[in-house]
Amino acid sequence: MVAADLLVAQNVAFGIISLMMIVGALRVVTVNNVVHAALWLVVVLSGAAAQYLLLSAEFVAITQILVYVGAVMVLFLFGTMLTRARIGAESDLNNKNWALGIPVALLMLGVMSYVIIDGFGDERLIENPGDMEPIPVQVISDDIFGPYLLPFWALSFVLLVAVIGAIVLARKD
Amino acid sequence: MNALLAADLPYWAQTLLRILGGLVAVLLPAGTIVYLFLFKMMSFMQSRLGPMEAGPYGSMQLFAEVGKWLQKEDITPARADRIVFKIAPLVVLASTFLLVAVVPFGPDAWFTNFEAGVFYLLAVSSVSVLGILMAGWSSANKYSLLGGLRAAGQLIAYELPMVLAVIGVIIQAGTMNLQGIVVAQNGGEIFGWNGLGNPYILTQFTGFIIFMIAVQAELTQTPFDMPIAESELVSGYMTEYSGFRFLTFFIAEFATAGVFSLIASVLFLGGWGVPFAWFDWNSIDDVSDWMNIVGPLIMFTKMMALAFIIMWVRFSFPRFREDQLQRFAWKVLIPVSLVNIMITAILKVAF
Numbered sequence: 099m100v101a102a103d104l105l106v107a108q109n110v111a112f113g114i115i116s117l118m119m120i121v122g123a124l125r126v127v128t129v130n131n132v133v134h135a136a137l138w139l140v141v142v143l144s145g146a147a148a149q150y151l152l153l154s155a156e157f158v159a160i161t162q163i164l165v166y167v168g169a170v171m172v173l174f175l176f177g178t179m180l181t182r183a184r185i186g187a188e189s190d191l192n193n194k195n196w197a198l199g200i201p202v203a204l205l206m207l208g209v210m211s212y213v214i215i216d217g218f219g220d221e222r223l224i225e226n227p228g229d230m231e232p233i234p235v236q237v238i239s240d241d242i243f244g245p246y247l248l249p250f251w252a253l254s255f256v257l258l259v260a261v262i263g264a265i266v267l268a269r270k271d
Numbered sequence: 272m273n274a275l276l277a278a279d280l281p282y283w284a285q286t287l288l289r290i291l292g293g294l295v296a297v298l299l300p301a302g303t304i305v306y307l308f309l310f311k312m313m314s315f316m317q318s319r320l321g322p323m324e325a326g327p328y329g330s331m332q333l334f335a336e337v338g339k340w341l342q343k344e345d346i347t348p349a350r351a352d353r354i355v356f357k358i359a360p361l362v363v364l365a366s367t368f369l370l371v372a373v374v375p376f377g378p379d380a381w382f383t384n385f386e387a388g389v390f391y392l393l394a395v396s397s398v399s400v401l402g403i404l405m406a407g408w409s410s411a412n413k414y415s416l417l418g419g420l421r422a423a424g425q426l427i428a429y430e431l432p433m434v435l436a437v438i439g440v441i442i443q444a445g446t447m448n449l450q451g452i453v454v455a456q457n458g459g460e461i462f463g464w465n466g467l468g469n470p471y472i473l474t475q476f477t478g479f480i481i482f483m484i485a486v487q488a489e490l491t492q493t494p495f496d497m498p499i500a501e502s503e504l505v506s507g508y509m510t511e512y513s514g515f516r517f518l519t520f521f522i523a524e525f526a527t528a529g530v531f532s533l534i535a536s537v538l539f540l541g542g543w544g545v546p547f548a549w550f551d552w553n554s555i556d557d558v559s560d561w562m563n564i565v566g567p568l569i570m571f572t573k574m575m576a577l578a579f580i581i582m583w584v585r586f587s588f589p590r591f592r593e594d595q596l597q598r599f600a601w602k603v604l605i606p607v608s609l610v611n612i613m614i615t616a617i618l619k620v621a622f
Contacts, residue, residue: 160394168397175404176423185352185411235387
């Protein structure tokens, strides 16, 4: 895996962060407290953001922090703390069908590896990793809002429908 | 100046300097705000003298306070979740340090020059919510949990108007880079007159007001201090903290006030710059090196002015009720900022 011409510091950082993410991911499913599991998930998601940063993908990294750490995890914690967040170990956290998750996870791993290897193969995106420059946000926005403007509108419309639906469901009268 | 700062130093030395610079940029404003505004200005507004014993005019009071907090016992409640309880204040403080990392203090005096700086600021400022939720939950105390939940609800609600207020600035500057926003303001002109540059407080006044209100709420300063309401929640998520850990929360609160004032001064007051027309500069490359010394001082002055406003409001207004607070965010601030974005976009295209 470690090519000699790659930057050493980046490889070391990649290894450390990956290790953190793997430990975090394992703890998410083994720890026996809901809030602890959520906090370990924060470690995993921030680790992913750090990996994006290593790849000079600033915008994706920041989006990862904003959406997952700043919004999704806060909502998770908010929800569990409002309803059932006891301090200390809980016994009945495991789902009966937890074993089913293993084949699903393996299948996902297989599909994603196939897609990535099929898509890129041996191709190097950048010849010399030392020259990697972050992509300006203007370029990203031109690439998204140019050709994909209509799908973007459709998506925002779906989200709007979801928001209105949530309001209708939450209304008492 | 540039050669002295960047080229001759090895990487570790640069990193060390950056860490030192970050500490100064976070702790110096925090200390100044606490002494000048929290101790002295509040006392004068209440017709009393404030701390007078430690040093001349009580100017050493800060060190006395820090010494006091460091001496106190570090108590963890018996039924608390020890690890989460101890990490929580550090998460809140870390969010402050991450915020200051992208603030430019001069043409070359910055920690990092992120392309998507504004976006980064908004993302990182939401990390402190996590710390507050952790603190509230792990204290094993009803009031703390209520305070933490209130804080989360409030911070989520007021992050939206903050993001929307900043979008007006981004549209006008045409960049998300904070350095670019500074240059766009100081190199800009208002209807052909460039004597003042174009500080966005003039052209984005609505955005500025909304941003400052949202900052007040993000900092949980009165009138938005529902989460730490001491008369009903006995200080909310901070109730169980003592000694050094309380000090960490305290420093984080006022350091974040300072950092948000710095950010507001970059976004709306022109940051470190002086109007480029004064010295016939055309772009950031023309800016003289002495701005690296003067720039931070200008920033500090603007920060103090904005922090003064934050504290002034804090000491002047009574607390909102929880429902009023949410209604104000969703029914007033967000619609107004959406209209502001629309008008800004139309004017941007028109001119």
